[in-house]
Amino acid sequence: MLTQSQAWKVLEAVPDPEIPVISVTELGIVREVELRNGGLHVVVTPTYSGCPATEVIAQSIRDALVDAGAGAVTVETRLAPAWTTDWITDTAKEKLRAYGIAPPGGDAPVGPQPVRFVPRKLACPRCGSTDTVRLSQFGSTACKALYRCQSCLEPFEYFKPI
């Protein structure tokens, strides 16, 4: 048997399968943990509708809690409220930057958008230069865009705000 706070502690060590430097709790996708029928019930919310990591995440959560002695673990996927990058913790944003991924800024395309190839100047996570260009709105996953730094010439990914 685990207590709620012990369960949260366990989840803090479950990495996101695609960005292993941050945990599922830092990503903000674990919404609730409650004791239920002598086991644990965990509510997670998907990042993107088609995110292929969703099922892996549910399995990792189940495995980690069972290994820690939680007994029966159920994982529920809940859509509302929809996940937002605002739920990524500040520490996790710093970890993303150190890992080479520019963390999300506050420029989600809400409302009318200027439709032009002039994306916001992002700071390169490696050298800090803002002389960067967007190469593609979508990078290796739907949640990231691909950029290149004109100063250090390194490509980098940007975790898009959503």
Place this chain on the structure above:
Amino acid sequence: MNQQMNSPEHIEYVTRIGDNALILGQRMSEWCGHAPVLEEDMALANMSLDLIGQARMLLAHAGKLEGKGRDEDQLAFLRTELNYRNLTLCELPNQDFARTMVRNFLFASFQVLLWERLLTSSDSELAAIAAKSLKEARYHAQHAGDWVIRLGDGTVESHARAQAALDYLWPYTAEFFVTTPADDAVAAAAIGPAWSELEAAWEALVLPVLVEATLTVPARTPFKSFGKFGRHSEHLGHLLSEMQYLQRTYPGAQW
């Protein structure tokens, strides 16, 4: 939830939205490994994933509303052409990159408006799916809108291709706004907007971009397509035969 919730009209409405996402997601995924540049190859594959994820949520919901025990896989893989309710625009062949981008722009702009309206749906599950999908659709519309301008206001060749794409696709957009008797029931139950309600807002979104892309918007003609009524173009059958190949060859296969 009121009594209207499980009406056939309600199921039909959700199925249509789900089929649009599924069929365009499948169509767009054909670019995987074939796009002009690697970055766009990945972008198209990622957008396909978004659409297929949305389709999965919507068809799972339609199956629950129907209450006959059909899940999203059964709806996707065991229905035949005549039972699909997607807009004809979604099933048309990709042809070239210009047509793919013009289609994505016309469709994603429509989706942005539809999801915005569905945020307040009386069907709470549909509203939750809308809140999630809206965030994705905005990126799709932005991506395709950028490309429409870049291609339309680009070289002689890219302009000609973008214009040909618009000329080909534009007549199929009339179907977006065709209202059916089912819509009245759905609108009355506050499940979602009647399609015709979206037309003016859609034009306000797409026309300025098409103008900026230096493209000429074709005049409306009496032509109408009827995919949402189950009367499809010749292309859907071919698409389904590939998408459903595994289930047709090994019925009931699971993994």
